[in-house]
Amino acid sequence: MTADAEPQTAPKSAPRVSFVSLGCPKALVDSERIITRLRAEGYELSRQHGGADVVVVNTCGFLDSAKAESLEAIGKGLAENGRVIVTGCMGAEPEEIREKFPGVLSITGPQDYQSVMAAVHDAVPPAHDPFLDLVPPQGIKLTPRHYAYLKISEGCSNRCSFCIIPKLRGDLVSRPAGDVLREAERLVAAGVKELLVISQDTSAYGVDIKYAESTFADRQVRAKFIDLARELATLGAWVRLHYVYPYPHVDEIMGLMSEGKILPYLDIPFQHASPNVLKAMKRPAHQEKTLERIGRWRDAVPDLAIRSTFIVGFPGETEADFQFLLDWLSEAKLDRVGCFKYEPVRGAPANELAGAVPAEVKEERWHRFMAHQQAIAARRQRLRVGRNVPVLIDEVGPTVSKGRTKWDAPEIDGTTYVSSRRPLRVGEIVSVRIERADAYDLFGHAAG
Numbered sequence: 001m002t003a004d005a006e007p008q009t010a011p012k013s014a015p016r017v018s019f020v021s022l023g024c025p026k027a028l029v030d031s032e033r034i035i036t037r038l039r040a041e042g043y044e045l046s047r048q049h050g051g052a053d054v055v056v057v058n059t060c061g062f063l064d065s066a067k068a069e070s071l072e073a074i075g076k077g078l079a080e081n082g083r084v085i086v087t088g089c090m091g092a093e094p095e096e097i098r099e100k101f102p103g104v105l106s107i108t109g110p111q112d113y114q115s116v117m118a119a120v121h122d123a124v125p126p127a128h129d130p131f132l133d134l135v136p137p138q139g140i141k142l143t144p145r146h147y148a149y150l151k152i153s154e155g156c157s158n159r160c161s162f163c164i165i166p167k168l169r170g171d172l173v174s175r176p177a178g179d180v181l182r183e184a185e186r187l188v189a190a191g192v193k194e195l196l197v198i199s200q201d202t203s204a205y206g207v208d209i210k211y212a213e214s215t216f217a218d219r220q221v222r223a224k225f226i227d228l229a230r231e232l233a234t235l236g237a238w239v240r241l242h243y244v245y246p247y248p249h250v251d252e253i254m255g256l257m258s259e260g261k262i263l264p265y266l267d268i269p270f271q272h273a274s275p276n277v278l279k280a281m282k283r284p285a286h287q288e289k290t291l292e293r294i295g296r297w298r299d300a301v302p303d304l305a306i307r308s309t310f311i312v313g314f315p316g317e318t319e320a321d322f323q324f325l326l327d328w329l330s331e332a333k334l335d336r337v338g339c340f341k342y343e344p345v346r347g348a349p350a351n352e353l354a355g356a357v358p359a360e361v362k363e364e365r366w367h368r369f370m371a372h373q374q375a376i377a378a379r380r381q382r383l384r385v386g387r388n389v390p391v392l393i394d395e396v397g398p399t400v401s402k403g404r405t406k407w408d409a410p411e412i413d414g415t416t417y418v419s420s421r422r423p424l425r426v427g428e429i430v431s432v433r434i435e436r437a438d439a440y441d442l443f444g445h446a447a448g
């Protein structure tokens with residue numbers, strides 16, 4: 001994702017930074033923190049590289065295709081501006097960047113906010129007076145004002161064999177619950193209607209700090225998944241949980257969902273279902289009983305939507321493993337699913353595994369996977385037709401606006417197209433009668 005932040009008003013003399021944010025929502029949160037610091041120090045954001053004093057590129061280094069996109073963004077910054085600071089996941093391996101672009105001013109890894117700021121200061125010193133009053137208390141958000149990502153921890157203590165994130169970002173470091181909740185409270189006070197809880201492993205929140213208590217308002221709150229969710233539920237915004245693994249303690253969250261306190265939505269990156277492949281992937285919380293667990297969740301929360309991602313063509317995946325995955329999908333009936341063809345990531349242990357799957361087999365399995373899941377998703381979607389559901393409006397149009405139900409996260413899930421007799425507002429939650437559905441999107445009419 002590229003996020004060129006809005007230009008802001010500031011005196012002519014304010015130094016200008018053009019910011020490119022690539023990668024996942026976690027990288028977006030890093031970008032927001034850097035931009036908040038920049039704005040706090042009086043830097044102006046430029047929409048174009050050409051008019052800026054320096055370009056900052058927050059890179060993604062997860063897949064080779066993401067690296068290629070990052071290198072392209074750096075090259076574009078150099079061509080159009082000449083002064084480029086690189087940060088983010090790809091910055092953790094600077095050799096490749098230096099080799100290709102010896103002229104970049106500085107390269108730092110993810111979450112290294114201080115070094116990025118130091119590099120910006122070197123390239124273009126801040127204006128004399130910091131414009132502290134220009135920064136809203138909730139910080140600068142790159143997401144639209146009505147939803148915001150809330151990062152509860154950094155890093156990951158799992159060691160999935162296809163992933164280099166722990167190498168890039170280190171082991172799990174959880175934020176104190178009080179900190180997270182104060183940020184959430186500020187966001188809601190600033191007009192945010194939906195909080196998207198993110199991390200690398202949300203259900204592991206607090207394990208590293210032994211679920212330490214911290215103060216929020218007049219009480220002590222443990223840094224524990226369920227305690228945090230319970231507190232977030234009191235803030236008056238939609239709360240959506242991403243990157244949850246099916247550990248047994250996730251069962252506890254179902255009570256909050258069935259009471260309507262947090263959204264009936266779980267984003268669980270299953271990645272595969274076959275025990276052989278999951279073992280080779282070294283996935284956390286992989287158990288044979290996952291289908292039973294999903295069944296129990298749905299008994300407790302019939303409306304629960306589950307979104308997930310999968311990898312096909314992982315080294316050693318046999319036709320039997322793949323068929324197991326398709327059968328598992330038929331049983332699991334997931335609502336939203338993304339699928340990737342396995343791509344080796346430089347430095348990942350999976351590269352050493354035997355049994356590479358030929359490209360044409362990966363391709364063929366990917367198509368079979370998509371067709372299979374599409375039929376399942378279409379059936380799930382049809383269950384929503386005829387219902388009146390709340391929809392959060394993301395974008396307004398003259399006759400039809402775009403929004404999302406509780407079952408859809410921004411950017412990764414489906415859209416609800418809403419026709420309405422009255423003008424709608426971005427960030428408004430309207431009751432919509434769902435009249436039609438396809439495998440991805442819903443179509444309906446706003447009541448009233």
Ligand code: SF4
Binds near residue numbers: 156160164166200284
């Ligand atoms: S859970 Fe696995 S895939 Fe996710 S960040 Fe941690 S190691 Fe990587």
